[in-house]
Amino acid sequence: MKANTFKHRIKIYKKEQSKNEFNELDFTQELLFKEVYASCKNLSVESKNLDDGVSQIATHEFELRFLELDFSYFIVFRDRKYEILSIQDMDQNKQFLKIKARLQ
Secondary structure (H helix, E strand, O other), rough: OOOOOOOOOEEEEEEOOOOOOOEEEEEEEEEEEEEEEEEEEEEEEEEEOOEEEEEEEEEEEEEEOOOOOOOEEEEEEEEEEEEEEEEEOOOOOEEEEEEEEEOO
């Protein structure tokens, strides 16, 4: 894996729930965590029949330099939101991540 294969710019956001003055969950906000270069590969496209038409669900694989991420983050690539399905530390040496994500 070489970093020079990272040709796409992606944004990584974190979903965070805010509390009001009564310590109740008030709303969810999306905070920009980082903008990085990554490679992107289309894995699959699934078609589902719904009552009002056909919906397509696309799954992609992003490879990027290592970041401490969890499933409360999501990716924005070409102005489209991707939900993180899996995060894998490639070679277990904290240099590169492989993330599988589904178009929301």
